[in-house]
Amino acid sequence: MRAIVFTTNTGHTIEYVRILSEKTGLSAYSLESSLKELPSRTEIIYCGWLFANTIKGYKKAAKHFNIKAVCAVGLCDTGTSIDEVRKSNSISENIPLFTMQGGINKVKLRGINKFMINMLMKSLSSKKDLTSDEKRMLELLNSDKNYVNEENTVEFMKWYNSHK
Ligand SMILES: Cc1cc2nc3c(=O)[nH]c(=O)nc-3n(C[C@H](O)[C@H](O)[C@H](O)COP(=O)(O)O)c2cc1C
Known part of the structure; x- marks a missing residue:
């Protein structure tokens, strides 16, 4: 894995990205900057916020990168809503999906x-x-x-x- 790519609206996702970046040593890029700075098909971890069960930016990121795992930040309790979110975003079973509670x-x-x-x-x-x-x-x-x-x-x- 080469990088973490993220989309945030009110800041909870970037807070998780900072924690994950520190723990993994991976560099973090906003989705916008990643499209300019990372080669296509780069192996990434994608982190996005939940909007009506949709992970913001996921579709775009999946078109450009090789996503190895997804972190969805929502209001839901950490580790819940996995099946619904996977289904709503058509994330295949071989890609691990984690939900993390952000806030409001x-x-x-x-x-x-x-x-x-x-x-x-x-x-x-x-x-x-x-x-x-x-x-x-x-x-x-x-x-x-x-x-x-x-x-x-x-x-x-x-x-x-x-x-x-
Ligand atoms: C319009 C809207 C829809 C939302 N839908 C969901 C949802 O379907 N599931 C969920 O768990 N959280 C949902 N949330 C909560 C956000 O995902 C939550 O506030 C998250 O922490 C935002 O992350 P951010 O601060 O990185 O933008 C929604 C929030 C908004 C504003």
């Missing part, structure tokens, strides 16, 4: 992203019988917290150390 930073959200989160919060808040998943989501959305933590990279690092 409503102050930094703009435009469509802000609008969608506000709509989701409104609709969950007005619903009578929330499922436990919906309750958890509403709590997380209200919390406006940053959950980035080195602990959340343990599974990824186990995989990396046995495949580098």
Whole structure:
């Protein structure tokens, strides 16, 4: 593996990238700069933030690079939603996928992203019988917290150390 390539919106993903870069010794590039600086088919680890189960930038990165593993940063708990995310992004079974909990930073959200989160919060808040998943989501959305933590990279690092 040669590099980590990432896409972030409010900064949680880049925080994970900094941790992973330090632990692996791999250089990190934003998706935009990687397209200029890395040769096509370079072996990379791709890290992107989750938007309605889509990993931002993944499709583009997969066209240009040889992706060896994917880290998806979302509001979901670390290690959950793997099957849904794999399916939504058509990530083949031979590519390891890790989810890591980022957080929510409503102050930094703009435009469509802000609008969608506000709509989701409104609709969950007005619903009578929330499922436990919906309750958890509403709590997380209200919390406006940053959950980035080195602990959340343990599974990824186990995989990396046995495949580098
Ligand atoms: C419009 C929108 C949709 C989102 N959809 C999901 C989702 O489907 N699953 C999830 O776990 N998190 C979802 N999130 C939460 C973000 O992935 C989370 O805030 C993440 O930490 C953002 O990373 P960043 O700070 O690197 O941009 C969504 C956030 C926004 C604004």
